[in-house]
Amino acid sequence: MGIFDVLTGKRKVKQPAESRLFAMATAAITLEMSLELKSSRKAAIVFQPLATADFSSIVSDMEEVLRGTGEDTGTGVERTDDAFGYRWMVLSDDEFEDLVVGINVVSQALQDGGYGERILCAVFAFRDPQDNPVYWIYNYKRGTYYPFVPAGGDQRRDSERELRLKAQIGHELPVEAELERWFPLWGIPI
Amino acid sequence: MARPTSFGRDTGLQLRMALTLFLLGLVYVILIVALLASGASGVTVALIAGGLAVFQLFGSDKLALRAMGAREVTPAEAPELHAMIDRLCVQADLPKPKVAVADTRMPNAFALGRSPKNATVCATTGIMELLSPAELEGVMAHELTHVANRDVLVMTLAAFFATIAAYIVQFGFLFGGGSSDDDDNPSAMVLFLVSIGVYVVSFFLMQALSRYREFAADRGAALITGRPSALASALTRISSGMDRIPQSDLRAQKELAAFYIFPPGAGKAIGGLFSTHPPMEKRIAALERLERQLQGVPA
Numbered sequence: 001m002g003i004f005d006v007l008t009g010k011r012k013v014k015q016p017a018e019s020r021l022f023a024m025a026t027a028a029i030t031l032e033m034s035l036e037l038k039s040s041r042k043a044a045i046v047f048q049p050l051a052t053a054d055f056s057s058i059v060s061d062m063e064e065v066l067r068g069t070g071e072d073t074g075t076g077v078e079r080t081d082d083a084f085g086y087r088w089m090v091l092s093d094d095e096f097e098d099l100v101v102g103i104n105v106v107s108q109a110l111q112d113g114g115y116g117e118r119i120l121c122a123v124f125a126f127r128d129p130q131d132n133p134v135y136w137i138y139n140y141k142r143g144t145y146y147p148f149v150p151a152g153g154d155q156r157r158d159s160e161r162e163l164r165l166k167a168q169i170g171h172e173l174p175v176e177a178e179l180e181r182w183f184p185l186w187g188i189p190i
Numbered sequence: 191m192a193r194p195t196s197f198g199r200d201t202g203l204q205l206r207m208a209l210t211l212f213l214l215g216l217v218y219v220i221l222i223v224a225l226l227a228s229g230a231s232g233v234t235v236a237l238i239a240g241g242l243a244v245f246q247l248f249g250s251d252k253l254a255l256r257a258m259g260a261r262e263v264t265p266a267e268a269p270e271l272h273a274m275i276d277r278l279c280v281q282a283d284l285p286k287p288k289v290a291v292a293d294t295r296m297p298n299a300f301a302l303g304r305s306p307k308n309a310t311v312c313a314t315t316g317i318m319e320l321l322s323p324a325e326l327e328g329v330m331a332h333e334l335t336h337v338a339n340r341d342v343l344v345m346t347l348a349a350f351f352a353t354i355a356a357y358i359v360q361f362g363f364l365f366g367g368g369s370s371d372d373d374d375n376p377s378a379m380v381l382f383l384v385s386i387g388v389y390v391v392s393f394f395l396m397q398a399l400s401r402y403r404e405f406a407a408d409r410g411a412a413l414i415t416g417r418p419s420a421l422a423s424a425l426t427r428i429s430s431g432m433d434r435i436p437q438s439d440l441r442a443q444k445e446l447a448a449f450y451i452f453p454p455g456a457g458k459a460i461g462g463l464f465s466t467h468p469p470m471e472k473r474i475a476a477l478e479r480l481e482r483q484l485q486g487v488p489a
Contacts (some may be wrong), residue, residue, distance in 0.1 A: 141281075
């Protein structure tokens with residue numbers, strides 16, 4: 001943020017960074033092969049639904065496209081709104097790559113409609129051999145991934161495991177460097 | 191229908207803010223010239239005031255929090271507030287600030303800290319009970335915009351020379367009175383008079399700047415949440431809640447007041463020029479304009 005923004009007050013919400021979403025498509029193979037993390041066959045994208053006619057029509061068009069292509073690829077689409085007013089588009093597919101493609105369809109539709117800044121994040125869900133959830137969250141604004149491992153109990157996360165995951169995945173994913181931006185996301189429905 | 195690209199555009203506000211800063215700078219240049227002309231005593235005062243300003247920037251957060259009876263809360267203690275701020279931080283592309291809660295029934299919220307990395311946002315238990323989640327989100331987004339805009343830093347720096355002028359006005363007689371008659375030291379007298387002028391003018395400019403930054407924070411909140419009307423609704427609800435609750439026991443420090451979502455004592459009739467916050471109706475009208483821009487309705 002420049003000095004002029006500081007002096008006169010910031011006027012823009014940050015737009016998505018250059019997309020590095022697809023890094024997950026290859027990283028998922030490493031996650032499964034060497035880290036024993038299996039995809040839960042589900043992924044989700046979270047955004048703020050605006051209460052405008054324009055936005056609603058973009059979202060319903062996007063859903064239609066998603067369901068249309070979903071019939072060919074076998075991708076299931078579910079929509080839920082959470083307690084914070086954010087909308088979750090939950091995709092389910094046995095093919096991991098189709099999940100990444102589906103997420104990209106949603107984010108691309110929102111960005112093409114001019115609403116890219118409304119996207120919060122994308123979430124890819126994995127399960128370890130003990131069937132505990134491990135999430136990789138993609139921050140669109142920064143174009144980075146970070147791990148999120150709920151530790152059971154209320155609002156606790158397994159930071160040690162998250163840091164280990166960061167080390168293990170190495171350069172295969174663009175991992176968020178600033179740890180204070182590893183924002184938790186509680187109550188992930190996948 | 192095209193995407194409302196005008197959302198958040200407010201050239202008038204930018205111009206007014208730039209003009210205020212320019213005038214403030216101009217006034218301060220006059221003071222600096224007078225300070226230098228007056229020699230050693232003036233420079234000493236400037237150094238002392240500078241030290242105090244630095245202390246205020248670096249050390250006042252904890253004091254202010256304590257003065258408000260607020261304490262930092264962990265995610266386990268306030269899960270919803272933390273989760274809400276987490277999401278807003280992702281949207282606003284900010285690092286996570288410290289989160290504090292003040293146990294008071296007065297519905298209010300404020301932000302502290304000189305930079306986004308050292309920021310604290312605080313909500314009172316009163317505001318968390320009073321507002322719906324969407325409204326509270328608007329209020330917290332307003333506070334986070336104060337953090338993103340570095341309002342504490344900007345206002346402290348903007349107040350820096352005003353503080354010097356205030357010191358000189360207060361202690362001016364000491365300098366002037368040091369030598370038995372004023373004729374010995376005409377520059378001290380000039381400095382004293384200039385300081386009075388600077389103090390008065392900068393006071394009004396500072397208040398104006400503070401009001402503009404409130405508008406900017408409202409606008410920022412609307413941009414982050416995409417829900418200008420939720421914040422407008424929160425403002426009406428807070429203001430009616432404020433009137434019901436007696437204010438006398440919660441007179442906070444004046445510097446703090448600038449960063450409240452709603453100033454304590456706002457119910458009283460204060461002349462527009464003297465207030466740190468714009469009147470409610472104007473803030474709501476500005477938010478309504480944002481909602482119209484968002485909906486793509488021509489103004």
